Amino acid sequence: MKLRQLATGLACVGATLALPPAFAADPILIGASITQSPPGSVVQGTQVKDGMEILKDMVNAKGGVLGRQIKVLYEDNQGIPEKGRAATEKLISKDKVVALAGGHQSSVCLAEIEVAHRYKVPYVNTNCWSDDVRKRGYPEVFNTSPYNTLVSSSMATTLATMGVKRVVAFAENTDYGIGQAKLTGELLKQKAPNIEYKYETLDRASKDFTAAILPLRANPPDVIVMSMLPPAAYIVMNQVYEQGLAPSSKTILYDGGGLADYPDFWQNVKEGGKYLLSFALYHPAMPQTQLAKDIAAEYKKRTGSDVNRLVLQAADSLHLVIEGIKQAKSTEPDKVGAAMRTMKFESLRGVSNFSTQQGYSFQQWLDIPFVNYELTAEKQPVGQTVLIQAPGQKFDPAKIVRPK
């Protein structure tokens, strides 16, 4: 009897152990290799993460995708290409992510897309502007990010329209900076061959740029173009202002990197930021979807700052992956990639159409909306700036305000 009871008990225990455990559906993993510590741009990495987290929370609050929650796995690449490569390798091979998004520094993107291409995992380029990312022609890489040809072409048109004679560009020593400065010069030569243009490469790790600025005092140019990112860009702006070079009645400072968007812009440039002419990818005057407005409101609630283009770009890149999963009705990377290639995608900033032409436009959303605006007062919010070129309109140089 006792033996029978023991045997029955053991059988029950064994049967229970043999049953598969009951648990909630596993989340869908999406990888993001971003900069979260120096020497790379932690400011950018923070904004990318903010944008992706907000969209992820919104999607999960509505039940997720295919009945599963979305989880974004972040890896810190420190802005170093080798670390980006290792981070991407880990996300794909160990964490088995469905896709990757969040890349925001061109040098790192160029290393990471090699890994994504090898494993055939979709990679959404969030903010890598260098045309070289597209020129590689990898079918796994989807570019919702602005690109240097767009920016340089617009800037060249602006400079030609302004009717200036001499332009000097300060470019940071990265794929983005040198690429943009070089391309702006080439395109400007086609549009206005009589404009004298040269660019100076500056070390983004340096803190003193007076040696590059001082020689310009004797013969100031009409426009100084900035193809640089913070914090070096802030120092250049301050030192250009301290030397009395720009802004002035003769010389305008023209930014091609969206500096005024950054939350720490005014606390770093103060009076040096007045009269800055800016090529911009976000302005409250632009048409926005309801989702974009919701993200803007949530960002303001969480951080106290106004939304900017990088936060929206980051949300957009995650949005593309989620839509791809929905369309594919699958989380297999190759099926998600195939869906992303053929589906119609309404991004937060407009309907996007990925080009299939090889070169800088390969799988690039070509018609990214942009504006040109000018800051005319210290601590001026972007929404109150003077629109020199409204969305879809021509650049109007008569609207430029110059210091007296």
Added chain:
Amino acid sequence: MLRLSLDLLANGLIYGCFYALMAVGLAMIFGVLKIVNFAHGEFFMIGAYTYVLVALNFSVSPWLALPCAAIGGAALGWIVERLLMRPLYAGYASWGFMKDEYAVVVTFGLSLLLVNLVDKVVGPYSYKGPALIETSRFALGPVMLTGQKAIATVVAVFIMIALALFLKKSVWGKQIQAVAQNRLGASLAGIDATRTTSLIFAISGMLAALSGALLAPLVNPSPDVGSFPAIKSYVIVVLGGMGSVWGAMIAALIVGVSEAFFSVYGSYDYRDAFGLAILVLVLLLRPQGLLGQKGRDV
């Protein structure tokens, strides 16, 4: 061209003064312990952040925030010596066993720790420090200056003069010189070498922190702001003569001015390489540096 040369000379001398503040502290540490402190750039960073955060968060005058930065730097220097450097002369490493390796690993690790700690605690955004004087820019003859550059240079020069007098005239200064010459001999003469070493680290930290605070309105501190002056400091200390305070001061001015001129009249792209080229030449032709002394093993 004359105006440009005057601009470059003024700019080179101004930045040379700030580099001198950094380099002198490093020279003092080497003079006593014969090690290089790879976290010296982070003392600069801590000083810059202390100045900016005290001035902005507590709404105090920048002139009050400056001594706060100095105290912060001194305290950090004292803590580093007490907790990390003491084994160099009070533990197994004092026997000479892997002393240099210990110093490199510990100070390099400290550097990484401080950069990432500030990044996580304060945040990644840079902060332009408040200027000591509100005059944004003015012309001094053909040279354009800012109030901050002018006043910060005066303060830096004053600090260096005060330091020179302190080392030469005060009892503590003489003790520092004695320990630098011969630690054992100084101990036998009744000088507390351990306390003197603590004082040196505190002074070194204070000088680097002051350099950071004075430059904060000009370089917009971010967590990795310490790397650029640190590299310059290593070059300056070797050029001036390892352990020579006066050598470091003179070398700093030479490096500041020559880099400014070479950047414009030579090549801007290779200006950092120029400083390193000078270093190589000095090491080949005069290895002890400008004012250093030739060493010998006994």
